Amino acid sequence: MDVGRLQPLVMAQNKHNENLPHGRYDERDKIKSGGGNQEGTSRNPSQKKKRYHRHTLHQIQELEAFFSLCPHPDDKQRKELSRQLELEPLQVKFWFQNKRTQTKTHHERYQNSKLRVENEKLKIDNMRYRAALSNSSCPNCGGPSMMGEISLEEHHLRLENAHLREELDRVAAIAAKSMGKQVNHHLLSSPSPVARRPLELGVEFGELGEHGESSNDIFRSICGPIEADKPVIVELAVAAMEEMVTMAQMGEPLWTVSLDGTTAILDEDEYFKTFPKDASPKPSGFRCEASRESAVVTMCHINLVDIFMDVNQWSAMFSGIVSRASTTEVLSTGVAGNYDGALQVMIAEFHLPSPLLPTRESYFARYCKQQDEGTWAIVDVSLDDLRPVPTARCRKRPSGCLIHEMPNGFSKVIWVEHVEVDDRGVHGLYKLLVNSGRAFGANRWVANLDRQCERFASAMTANVLVGEVGAITSLDGRRGMLKLADRMVTSFCAGVSASSAHTWTTLSGTGGDDVRVMTRKSINDPGRPPGIVLSAATSFWLPVLPKRIFDFLRDQNSRKEWDILSNGDAVQEVGRIASGRDAGNCVSLLRNANSVQGNMLIVQESYTNSTGSFVVYAPVEIAAINVVLNGGDTDYVALLPSGFAILPDGTAAQGGEVGPGGSLVTIAFQILVDSVPTAKLSLGCVATVNNLIVCTVERIKASLTCESA
Template sequence: MDVNEWSTVFSGIVSRAMTLSAVNWSGWKLQWSLASEFQVPSPLVPTRESYYVRYCKQHVDGTWAVVDVSLDTLRPNPAPRSCQRRPSGCLIQEMPNGYSKVTWVEHVDVDERGVHNLYKQLVNSGNAFGAKRWVATLDRQCERLASALASNIPTGDVGVITNQEGRKSMLKLAERMVISFCAGVSASTTHTWTTLSGTGADDVRVMTRKSVDDPGRPPGIVLSAATSFWLPVPPKRVFEFLRDENSRNEWDILSNGGIVQEMAHIANGRDTGNCVSLLRVNSANSSQSNMLILQESCTDQTASFVIYAPVDIVAMNVVLNGSDPDYVALLPSGFAILPDGGGMGDSGSGGSLLTVAFQILVDSVPTAKLSLGSVATVNNLIACTVERIKAALSCDTA
C-alpha cells in the first residue's frame, strides 16, 4: 500500500504514482492515487494514464485483496484518459511453507491507437502491460530483496562482495540507476524531459533536461536519446550478448576498444543473468583510468534489461564500504529487451524488440544553450551502436 515503494519495485512498469489521501471505509483501506502512469520501456509505446482508487482488505481466511478501480467514470465531467482500470489487482495468500501465493488480474479499457506497429502484437497479447508482466517483475524483485538481505554470502568466488552494508549500498545505487533509465526512455509526463526530435520507427528520439542541485546527477544539460527496433534473434540471446563483458567491445563505442573486466558482482536471482556488476575498462585513454562501470542486468519471461553507468572509482569505494549512495552522480544508459509477441513460450522462440537509450552530459553549465552539434553527436552515437549490435548478431540469423 506504500505507493512510493510500489512504484520503485515496479519501476519498469510504473512511471508515476501519487497518493492523495488514505481513509478507512467499511473495513477497507481506501487509497487515492492520482494520474498514475504505466509504461513499456520504448519511445514507440505511449504511457497509459489512469486515475483510480485502491482498496485493500484482509479476508477471514487471511487472504489479502488489493484492488484498483478507475474513478473517471464516476466523475461528472471526466477528463479523457488513455487507460481506465476496471477492477484490477492481486490476491495474496500465505502458504504453509512461508511462501506467498499471488493471483494477479489486469482488466483495463485502453486506447491503443498510439502504439507503433512494431509493438502492436506484443501489446495486444497482454504481455506488455498484463498480469504476466506484473507477476514476473514481482518474482524477480523478491529475489533481489532476498539478495540484499542475505547474510550467508559464500566467500570462495572471486569478485563476490561479502560486506553486507556494501552490498546494500551498491544494490540501492543500482536500483536508482534502473529507475532513472526507465524514466529517460518512456518520456513520462512526470519527468522533466523536453522532446526535441523523433516521430517514426527509424528515428532516434532525443530529449533534454537541465540538472540543477540534484546530488544524484551531474549538473548541466543532459541529452537522452532512445530508439527501438526489431531483431530476428530470441530475447535470451540478445540479453546474454549485451550483458557479457567479453563481448562489450563489439558494441560499446565509448569503451574505445578496451578490454572490459568484471571487478566485483552481486548475484540477485536464480538466473545467472540477474546480477549487479562493477566493471573496469582497461583503456589506453588515461582520462578513463579513474572510471568504473556499474551495471545491472536482469531478466524474466516478459522483459530483460542491461543498464549501466560510468561511476567514479573514489565514489564507488565509499559505496562499497556501506556509505549512502544517494550522492553518487549517475547518468544511465542501456538496453530494454522484449519479446516481439511472436513466440512468448518458454522456448524463447520469436524475435526481439530492442530499445537502446543513452543519457549523456553535453554541457556542465545548466544555463548553457544546447548546440545542434551535441544533438548530432548523440544521434550518431546511438545509430552506430545499433549498427554494431545488428552486425554482431547477424551471424545468428545467417
C-alpha cells in the first residue's frame, strides 16, 4: 500500500482528534479477544507466545508513511489501517502512541544537545567580557575604568552576549514547549537591539542612528564620577537647589521683561550681586543665556516629578528639545516611595529641528527635593569643573523648575533656564533666534511641557463629541493613534537634528538652499521597514509669519499644491483626534481622494505654540491602522516620517528692529530607497531625493507668493 492510498484517510480526519496520553505502550501488550482468558497465570507457554506480534517490514513502512502525514489518527482511520494491514485496532493505536513518544524523545535529545552548545558559547563570551572589563582603562586619564564605562570593544562584546542569550532563550522556549513545560520567565532576557554594522554603500555617507557614535561624541568621552567627586557633587547640588528656588521666586531687579514683553530675562549684574559665591568667570568665548517662564499644565505634580526623574520618560516628553540623554550614575534614589532627595549624574544633548544648528551637550547633576507639602523643586547644574569636557559648548548654571500642586490635578510650573554657551558655530539663518534666547530658553521648555500634558489629557479623555466629523471615539483607538503619532514626531525630530550621532553630507541645491542627506540601514528594527533609508533635509527662510505657513501646510485642500507624491490629487480627512486647545493641534488620518481602494492612509500630526509649529506625516498600511484603532501594539507599525518644522526667525524678540517677522522652515523626507539592507546606494537615488526636496521647497515658496531666496 503506497502513500497515495492512505491520503483519503488523512483527509477524513475530523477537528476533534483525540489527544492521546504520552506514556509508552508496546504492541506486545495483551490483546483482548472474544472469550479469551485474560489472566496470564492460567495460560500455558504456547498461549502466552501467541500474545506477541512483530510487525512486518511492509506494515512498518505503511504505518511510517501514514504517521508522516497524520500522527494522530482517529478511530475510523485506525480501523481502516488495521483492516488493510491485517492488524488489531489496538495494535495500531499503541504503535502510534509509541511512535509519538519516540519522536518526542529524539527531539528532546536534539534540543538538549543544542542548548549545551549554546550554553558553552555563552560561558566563553562571558569570560571574554569579564576579561575586557578587568583590563579596560579610562580614555581620558588612563586609569582603571569605573562602572558605567563601556569601550567600543566591550560594547560589541555586550551586544554579542545579549544576542547569544536571546538565542539560548529562544531555543529553551522551543524545548520547553515541546516538553509541555512552562518557561521560567525570570531566566529569559528581553531582546536586545541588533548591532548596526557599517554600511557598504556605493556612495559614502554617514549612518543615521539614534544612538550612534562619533569621535567627538560626549556620550563616549565622559566617564562616571569617581568616589572623591561624589561628596563635592552633593554639595554642588544642594547649593544649586537653593539658588534655583530663589531665582524662580524673585522678581525685579533680578529679572527684566524682554523686548516683546513675553519673557523674563536675567540681569547679569544683579545675578552676581545676589549670588556672589557663584561669580566664577565665564569660559572664553561663552555668553550668558538665561530666562524664566511659568504655566499651569494639566498634569498632577507627582506625575511630573516621576517623569523628570526618569531619563527615558523625560527625553521622550521633550523629544523636540532633547535628542539624546542617559544617566551615568544614581547617587541617591531619595526616600522610600518618592524622589525626595534623589540625585543623579546625567549626560544630555539638546537640539533644534534643523541640520544647520549645532546641538548643545551637557554633563550635569540633577537633584530633586520636596520644598513643602505640594511643592517640589528639580535642579540641574553642570559638572564641568569636576570633569572638563573639551567638546562641550554648553555649561548649565543652576537651572530647573518649581512644581506647585493645584486643584483638580493641575500643576503650576515655574521654569528657570540659565546656561553659558559657545554658539559661534551657529548658522547665519538661526543667529537671531539663538541670540534672542528663544531657541533653548525657558519658554520653549514650558511650551513643550504644556503640549505633552495636553496630549496626555486628550488620550485619557473618554468624553468625545460623537457628532464631530471623523472623530475617533474609541478610547483604545485614541490612545493608540496618539501613541503612534508621538513616536512618528519623535523619529522625525531625531532624524532631522544635527546630533553628534549623525553625519550629514551636503548637496548643492538651487537658490542657495543646500540639501543635507544621510543614510541608515534598518535590520530587525521594530517600527521601521527593513532596507536602506535615505533621509534628506534642508532649512530656509521665508518672509511669512509662522502661523500662515502652518495653516497652509496642514490644510488638506492645499496639500496638492506642494506634495509632489500626491500627483496633484486632493486628500480627505477620514479620522481626527484633537490633541490640544488650538484647533490646529490634532492627529489626522488622511486618504487620497482619488484612491479610495488603495491600501495606504497618511497619519499626520500638526501642532503649534508660541515657540514653533510642526506638521509631520507618514504613510501607513490600512491593516496596521486597523490594528492600532482596535487597541493593538503600535511599536511594530512601520513608520518613515516626513514633514516640516516651522520656527520664528527671532525678529519679534528683537523688537522688530531688523524688519518684518519671518519664519525658519525645515523640510525633511525619510524614504526607503531599497528594501534589501545589504544593497548599495546609487547616485541616482540620491539625485532623485534631492530633486524631490528642492521641488517641494520651490512649490511652497510659489504657493505662498515668495520669491526664491
